[in-house]
Each structure stands twice: as C-alpha cells, then as structure tokens.
Amino acid sequence: MNLFSKTGGAAVFSEEARARFSANYPEVPHKLTHALGEHPLMALEALAALAESLPAGSVEYNFGNQPLGIDGKPAPTGIPIGRTIREIETTNSWGVIKNIEQDPDYARLLGELLDELRPAIEAKTGRMMKLQAFAFVTSAGGVTPYHFDPEHNILLQVRGTKVMTQFPAGDPRFAPDRVHETYHTGGGRELKWHDDLLPGGTEFALSAGEAVYVPVMAPHFVRNGGAPSVSLSITWRSEWSFAEADARAFNGWLRGFGLSPGRTKRWPARNRIKAFGWRVLRRFGK
Structure with missing residues (x-):
C-alpha cells in the first residue's frame, strides 16, 4: 500500500455515510462514520514535522485550558510547535496546522476524501472552491472556544474523543449580524459567550472513526476528552457561501x-x- 493513500483504495466514507451526508447537506449538522483509521499522515511525528516545515503563519497554538468565550486570539504558549505536538500528552496545549494542503501528500489526501463527496456537494451548492484542510492536536481536557468558520466543514476524529457543541447557523441570537459583518471585512471570528446560550446548542460526541458536519458559519465550541486528540478538518467553499x-x-x-x-x-x-x-x-x- 502507498504510505500516503487513504486506505489502499477503499472508500473512507461508506455508501451509508455518503447517503446521510447527501440528505443533510448543506444546512443540517449531522454525524458520519469514516474509515480513515490511524493514517500515517495523522501520526504525531508526521504532524510535528509538517508543522515545522510550513510558514509560521500556518500554525496556531496556545494553552488548552481556555474559557468558552475569549476576546481575540489567546497568546501562544512559547513551547515550539514541534514539541507541542510530539509532547501533547504533557504540554497542556491546543494546536492547529492550517492549510496542510500546502504539502503535496496532504493535498492528495484532502482531494481523495472530498472526491468521495463531490457528487452530493456539487448537486446542491455547485462547484467546490478553495479546498483546504486543518489538523488539530489537543491535550486532554483542551477547549476550542466559541467561534464560527466561513467554510463548509467536516471534522473527522482520528484519535481520542471530543464533544462539539453546535448552534444554529444564521441565527443572530448565537452570532450577531454585526459580528459577521466585522469578520467579513477583516475582523475576528471569536464570539462572546453567555451561559444562557447553552440550551440552544446540540452536542455531537466524537470518537475515533466518527465525524461531524458543520454548516457554514455555524457557531460552535469543542471540549476535548480525557486523552490527547487528533482531528482532521476538511473544508470547501461554494459560490453560495x-x-x-x-x-x-x-x-x-x-x-x-x-x-x-x-x-x-x-x-x-x-x-x-x-x-x-x-x-x-x-x-x-x-
């Protein structure tokens, strides 16, 4: 088997998963299963080497024990990104490697995964644009604070567990229009958190082999489980988005x-x- 192929030619998303995705895309969040397994490119050493090879702007990392709501980007830990990932069990960190498709092997993996879903996607929202992928490495108990993203997104859990809490996309109670407007003219995507928002959220518990679809700009936060986590986010844009x-x-x-x-x-x-x-x-x- 080619080290960089996904599963030796087998589909990562089963026929059942693809049908479920097609029925819910693009506006309904839902869980899927996947057979990505412990792909070599998702191993900690491979991710650490990738992070060290990419431009500094392609990595972001901070302490994992963040509050649900933050004002702007948290400060980095000062621990080098390679060490952050290799020692994720002890560094109490959250890290993301952005645009991993800058590396040809990861670009190939992203293309293979999205090709499986392309017919369902393009039937509803047209040509897929700006294909990107992000790898997340998180210490036990780490938190990704409340925010939204501009892409159609599927988050695949590769190692460990986490719970994503999603809120309805397009509802100003959870992401005010002015925050969206500021973001799309150069501002941040972080959202103010209030505990009275929680009843409007839906929890999606993820274990290795499970994934969740996140609609465009659906607010969400993530709590990591009791062990280190590795996740892969595959994203695309559409003319509609x-x-x-x-x-x-x-x-x-x-x-x-x-x-x-x-x-x-x-x-x-x-x-x-x-x-x-x-x-x-x-x-x-x-």
Whole structure:
C-alpha cells in the first residue's frame, strides 16, 4: 500500500455515510462514520514535522485550558510547535496546522476524501472552491472556544474523543449580524459567550472513526476528552457561501452610513444583489 493513500483504495466514507451526508447537506449538522483509521499522515511525528516545515503563519497554538468565550486570539504558549505536538500528552496545549494542503501528500489526501463527496456537494451548492484542510492536536481536557468558520466543514476524529457543541447557523441570537459583518471585512471570528446560550446548542460526541458536519458559519465550541486528540478538518467553499459572506460585508458597509439593512439569507437564497454590490466596492477599493 502507498504510505500516503487513504486506505489502499477503499472508500473512507461508506455508501451509508455518503447517503446521510447527501440528505443533510448543506444546512443540517449531522454525524458520519469514516474509515480513515490511524493514517500515517495523522501520526504525531508526521504532524510535528509538517508543522515545522510550513510558514509560521500556518500554525496556531496556545494553552488548552481556555474559557468558552475569549476576546481575540489567546497568546501562544512559547513551547515550539514541534514539541507541542510530539509532547501533547504533557504540554497542556491546543494546536492547529492550517492549510496542510500546502504539502503535496496532504493535498492528495484532502482531494481523495472530498472526491468521495463531490457528487452530493456539487448537486446542491455547485462547484467546490478553495479546498483546504486543518489538523488539530489537543491535550486532554483542551477547549476550542466559541467561534464560527466561513467554510463548509467536516471534522473527522482520528484519535481520542471530543464533544462539539453546535448552534444554529444564521441565527443572530448565537452570532450577531454585526459580528459577521466585522469578520467579513477583516475582523475576528471569536464570539462572546453567555451561559444562557447553552440550551440552544446540540452536542455531537466524537470518537475515533466518527465525524461531524458543520454548516457554514455555524457557531460552535469543542471540549476535548480525557486523552490527547487528533482531528482532521476538511473544508470547501461554494459560490453560495462566498455570496453570503460578501452580502454580509455589504451590509456592514451600509450600516456605516447609518442604515439598517435587511438580514442576509441562508441557502438556497443567493444574496446576489448585495454580493455584487460588495464585489464592485471591493474592486474599486471602497
């Protein structure tokens, strides 16, 4: 078997998993199973070597015992990223290697995984764009604070356990419109946490061999289990997701003039007019 192939030619997502994904994509969060197993590229040594080989901006790491809500990015631990990953059992850390597809072996793995789901994806949201992957390595008990992401995302648990708590995408109770607008014009994606939000969340407990789909910009936080964890996030964008992002940015621009624009709409709405408006403004540097 090629060291860098996924399972020697077998599908990672079963026919049942692909059918479940197709039935729920793109707006309904759901769990899947996968057969990625303990892939060589997901071993701690391989990930540590990858992190050390990539530009500094491609890694982010901090102490794992974060609160659910933070104001901006937490400070790094000062422990080098390679050591952070190799000694994850004792470094009390959370680390992410961003855009692992910069490495050709990881790019091949990402392409193989998404190719299995491509027919279901493109039937609903069109051509897949900006394919990216992120590897997460977390110490026991680590927390990924409350935030949202702009991509369609499947998080595959490779080692250990964790619980992701997701909240409805597009609901301003959980991610206010102004936070979205700020993010899409260069701000952060971190969200303010209040305990009274918790009843609106849904927990997805993940063990090795399980995965969860996260809709575009669905707020969530993650609590790691009692042992170190390795997870792989495979993501893609669609013209629909870009249009919603641009429409939100346009709303932010309008709000700067004291206007109160109508809210952007979720799939299958296309937000074409506002998205076009923002793209024109961006082109001319406004």
